[in-house]
Amino acid sequence: MKKLINDPRDAVRESLAGFAAAHADVLRVCFDPVYVVRADAPIAGKVGVISGGGSGHEPMHGGFVGQGMLDAACPGQVFTSPTPDQMEAATCAVDGGAGVLHIVKNYTGDIMNFEMAAELCQARGIEVQAVIVNDDVAVQDSLYTAGRRGVGTTVLAEKICGAAAGRGYDRGRVAALGRKVNANGRSMGMALTPCIVPAAGKPSFVLGEDEIEMGIGIHGEPGRERLPLPPARELTAHMTEAILADLPFRAGDRVIAMLNGMGGTPLMELYLVYGELERILHARQIPVARRLVGNYITSLEMAGCSITLLKADEELLSLWDDPVLTPALRWGI
Amino acid sequence: MKKLINDPRDAVRESLAGFAAAHADVLRVCFDPVYVVRADAPIAGKVGVISGGGSGHEPMHGGFVGQGMLDAACPGQVFTSPTPDQMEAATCAVDGGAGVLHIVKNYTGDIMNFEMAAELCQARGIEVQAVIVNDDVAVQDSLYTAGRRGVGTTVLAEKICGAAAGRGYDRGRVAALGRKVNANGRSMGMALTPCIVPAAGKPSFVLGEDEIEMGIGIHGEPGRERLPLPPARELTAHMTEAILADLPFRAGDRVIAMLNGMGGTPLMELYLVYGELERILHARQIPVARRLVGNYITSLEMAGCSITLLKADEELLSLWDDPVLTPALRWGI
Numbered sequence: 064m065k066k067l068i069n070d071p072r073d074a075v076r077e078s079l080a081g082f083a084a085a086h087a088d089v090l091r092v093c094f095d096p097v098y099v100v101r102a103d104a105p106i107a108g109k110v111g112v113i114s115g116g117g118s119g120h121e122p123m124h125g126g127f128v129g130q131g132m133l134d135a136a137c138p139g140q141v142f143t144s145p146t147p148d149q150m151e152a153a154t155c156a157v158d159g160g161a162g163v164l165h166i167v168k169n170y171t172g173d174i175m176n177f178e179m180a181a182e183l184c185q186a187r188g189i190e191v192q193a194v195i196v197n198d199d200v201a202v203q204d205s206l207y208t209a210g211r212r213g214v215g216t217t218v219l220a221e222k223i224c225g226a227a228a229g230r231g232y233d234r235g236r237v238a239a240l241g242r243k244v245n246a247n248g249r250s251m252g253m254a255l256t257p258c259i260v261p262a263a264g265k266p267s268f269v270l271g272e273d274e275i276e277m278g279i280g281i282h283g284e285p286g287r288e289r290l291p292l293p294p295a296r297e298l299t300a301h302m303t304e305a306i307l308a309d310l311p312f313r314a315g316d317r318v319i320a321m322l323n324g325m326g327g328t329p330l331m332e333l334y335l336v337y338g339e340l341e342r343i344l345h346a347r348q349i350p351v352a353r354r355l356v357g358n359y360i361t362s363l364e365m366a367g368c369s370i371t372l373l374k375a376d377e378e379l380l381s382l383w384d385d386p387v388l389t390p391a392l393r394w395g396i
Numbered sequence: 397m398k399k400l401i402n403d404p405r406d407a408v409r410e411s412l413a414g415f416a417a418a419h420a421d422v423l424r425v426c427f428d429p430v431y432v433v434r435a436d437a438p439i440a441g442k443v444g445v446i447s448g449g450g451s452g453h454e455p456m457h458g459g460f461v462g463q464g465m466l467d468a469a470c471p472g473q474v475f476t477s478p479t480p481d482q483m484e485a486a487t488c489a490v491d492g493g494a495g496v497l498h499i500v501k502n503y504t505g506d507i508m509n510f511e512m513a514a515e516l517c518q519a520r521g522i523e524v525q526a527v528i529v530n531d532d533v534a535v536q537d538s539l540y541t542a543g544r545r546g547v548g549t550t551v552l553a554e555k556i557c558g559a560a561a562g563r564g565y566d567r568g569r570v571a572a573l574g575r576k577v578n579a580n581g582r583s584m585g586m587a588l589t590p591c592i593v594p595a596a597g598k599p600s601f602v603l604g605e606d607e608i609e610m611g612i613g614i615h616g617e618p619g620r621e622r623l624p625l626p627p628a629r630e631l632t633a634h635m636t637e638a639i640l641a642d643l644p645f646r647a648g649d650r651v652i653a654m655l656n657g658m659g660g661t662p663l664m665e666l667y668l669v670y671g672e673l674e675r676i677l678h679a680r681q682i683p684v685a686r687r688l689v690g691n692y693i694t695s696l697e698m699a700g701c702s703i704t705l706l707k708a709d710e711e712l713l714s715l716w717d718d719p720v721l722t723p724a725l726r727w728g729i
Contacts, residue, residue, distance in 0.1 A: 067631065067701060068627070068628050070627075074668060077672075081673075082670075084674045121662065141664075255398040294402040298400065329454065330694070334414035336400050337414040337417065364661065393727065394726065396727075
């Protein structure tokens with residue numbers, strides 16, 4: 064294992080220390096228990112929006128903390144759910160009297176711990192509501208999940224719910240928007256290489272010389288199939304068709320498209336795949352209204368990519384366009 | 397070789413097509429000859445600022461085209477200089493009557509081709525001036541370079557010269573600022589893994605299981621030494637001390653710091669190294685006035701990082717803070 068770390072046991076904490084130093088203008092990091100929080104939290108009268116999950120998916124979620132997106136994020140150990148005490152402390156830290164929304168990716172540990180945290184907070188008199196993201200079309204049930212896994216749509220839900228909370232919408236309305244994003248968002252990913260969890264020291268799976276895993280999860284969970292690496296054109300068509308057929312997306316549907324890198328794939332390849340994606344959508348008469356290309360929800364140094372499409376009406380597009388100022392997404396400010 | 401491409405011969409062109417589709421609000425890509433140009437170029441009365449170099453270093457340079465930074469960028473084939481006709485066409489496209497500045501990294505091919513392009517443009521009546529960036533402290537002379545290589549400081553020079561041109565400074569003053577940035581900027585990089593040029597299909601060098609290359613160039617050119625991977629704390633100290641001793645940077649000097657990923661290293665590790673860097677600078681009483689952490693000047697999927705420090709006075713900091721709107725750097729707009 065070759066990684067730029069000191070002791071694997073300290074990697075998450077030391078990375079967060081560097082993250083805090085780099086973005087002190089936007090956020091701060093609390094270390095006992097561990098959570099990332101907007102520098103100006105809590106904001107009186109605003110619904111707090113928080114998320115969390117295992118580390119190793121950076122910039123998600125800490126990189127989305129800031130004005131117009133998340134109020135706080137709870138990072139667990141690498142690929143491991145954060146604990147209820149982290150979520151409870153983060154929820155208390157961002158409650159401005161209007162309650163808090165938990166955006167939770169559908170992994171059994173995350174769901175269980177966020178539910179426990181919600182109960183603890185409700186006992187303290189903080190109103191908490193949860194939105195579950197389960198957008199991965201690749202497989203039903205998985206290594207850490209009953210039902211579908213939560214992946215790329217989480218990023219879009221965090222942006223849109225954050226914007227809604229920033230406009231002063233009440234908790235019910237922000238939660239309804241989160242559910243709307245999840246209902247209209249679909250994703251699928253693939254990997255060229257595995258990644259190594261620092262504490263494990265070796266890859267969690269192995270791929271052959273010319274083999275890919277189609278439909279992989281963000282922790283390396285098995286996908287639909289292993290196959291020889293096809294040209295980018297076929298690969299993109301394969302993923303896009305699976306996504307389009309699932310909702311289904313129809314001619315005339317406008318979408319927010321995210322072409323996401325898994326961490327180890329260079330931007331040159333991501334843009335090439337994005338070009339293929341736009342070509343396919345254009346041929347299907349599905350206009351791309353907004354887009355993101357880059358590393359947003361990653362799996363450490365895994366090479367590969369994922370595609371997320373969100374069918375977006377005027378309401379979602381308008382919230383998407385609201386200003387945002389976080390380490391990883393920034394516009395209009 | 398596992399890459400998300402179709403035919404290696406088309407990879408640069410197809411990637412640029414996706415890049416153009418993703419960022420049509422900011423820029424457009426011309427394909428014959430190939431260059432990336434601001435959507436609103438030329439801007440009457442403003443000095444044009446352009447750069448260029450081999451592809452495979454994305455987001456540099458195309459990702460820095462836009463308001464407040466570059467007017468155009470010329471991408472060559474992977475790790476190969478662009479040609480004079482590309483540079484000539486880009487220079488003509490951005491000349492708004494106040495002349496054009498070429499920001500050139502110190503590689504023999506780049507220097508030669510930019511010089512030839514400058515002569516062609518001058519023959520057409522366009523005033524052209526060049527700034528050479530040669531900030532890499534690792535080695536004197538190299539595989540493609542006489543003298544020092546041009547690396548991370550290029551990003552900072554493009555931001556600061558772009559801001560100066562945006563303020564309406566004349567060509568001489570913008571060029572002088574570029575030289576000032578180069579005179580005060582120093583960098584050093586290291587690699588954990590090699591990368592594969594698509595047309596070659598195999599790594600250009602090999603590293604042992606636990607071995608790193610300290611002082612590597614952005615095309616995999618040899619550095620100072622190969623050594624066993626040290627903990628991140630020692631590794632960061634090694635690179636930082638080499639940089640600090642070179643200028644030299646002294647207690648009280650304020651710096652713009654860039655902790656740059658080579659492409660294949662996850663953000664989690666980059667932030668960890670950034671934390672170590674800030675700790676070292678703090679102990680040396682060198683305040684970090686501004687910072688960038690992420691992938692800015694990469695080597696395809698190479699794992700590793702580089703550190704750039706720029707001694708910055710009020711003038712440079714003020715230009716740094718000017719608004720910028722490009723695919724890869726964005727603030728204040």
